[in-house]
Amino acid sequence: MAYFLGRDVVVAITTEDTDTMIVSASNAAAAVQEGSYDSQTIIAGPMLDRNTGTDSSGAAETIFGTQTANGKTYLNEVADLTGVDLSIGATDEDITYFGQRTTLKAEIKKETTLTLTRKKSDNSWDICFQEARCGTDGGTGIRGTTDGAPDDVAYGYRVYVKMKDNTEVFVLRNCCIQAHTVSLNADGTTEETLELMSYVDPVIKAADADLLTPTTATEL
Numbered sequence: 400m401a402y403f404l405g406r407d408v409v410v411a412i413t414t415e416d417t418d419t420m421i422v423s424a425s426n427a428a429a430a431v432q433e434g435s436y437d438s439q440t441i442i443a444g445p446m447l448d449r450n451t452g453t454d455s456s457g458a459a460e461t462i463f464g465t466q467t468a469n470g471k472t473y474l475n476e477v478a479d480l481t482g483v484d485l486s487i488g489a490t491d492e493d494i495t496y497f498g499q500r501t502t503l504k505a506e507i508k509k510e511t512t513l514t515l516t517r518k519k520s521d522n523s524w525d526i527c528f529q530e531a532r533c534g535t536d537g538g539t540g541i542r543g544t545t546d547g548a549p550d551d552v553a554y555g556y557r558v559y560v561k562m563k564d565n566t567e568v569f570v571l572r573n574c575c576i577q578a579h580t581v582s583l584n585a586d587g588t589t590e591e592t593l594e595l596m597s598y599v600d601p602v603i604k605a606a607d608a609d610l611l612t613p614t615t616a617t618e619l
Contacts, residue, residue, distance in 0.1 A: 571595065
């Protein structure tokens with residue numbers, strides 16, 4: 400497990416579709432084509448580089464930074480981020496064979512869990528948890544929670560965790576949202592957490608690399 404303060408990392412969330420974004424509009428989640436984006440609250444932008452500028456080192460920021468679509472700008476980055484908890488684990492099962500004294504410990508699955516904590520500024524995460532836990536359906540709609548396997552094309556969200564020193568980016572693919580909580584404090588400060596989980600192996604890339612083009616067959 401690794402924990403980062405919000406000031407140490409930049410986190411961006413996109414869908415797994417190159418044309419569709421998930422937005423919050425009129426207290427409901429909607430899948431919107433990039434060309435139809437009209438200044439709604441962005442939950443996750445399309446998996447597409449729409450940043451025409453560069454970062455402080457002169458490298459293209461791809462999905463980070465200000466994105467431009469249909470003459471309007473938006474951000475994939477999570478604002479007011481206070482903490483990021485990254486956990487990588489595996490689930491094992493003990494198997495006993497008749498007549499054998501030893502047991503076999505078989506790995507059933509691996510999972511990567513990312514918990515984001517931010518200062519609550521709107522209800523977009525509430526809406527996303529209630530209505531769009533699994534991203535888009537690969538077309539123009541929102542995927543249902545029972546539609547498709549976790550490694551289907553366009554399933555879930557893609558999350559990018561970049562160190563602010565511009566060294567590397569940790570990429571989680573095909574993430575589903577499995578938990579959302581809101582905390583209330585006596586001083587009136589409200590924080591909320593969003594927990595994303597993926598069974599697909601994460602990818603680590605250099606910060607100045609092309610984050611959208613696979614470099615190996617396992618990055619599809």
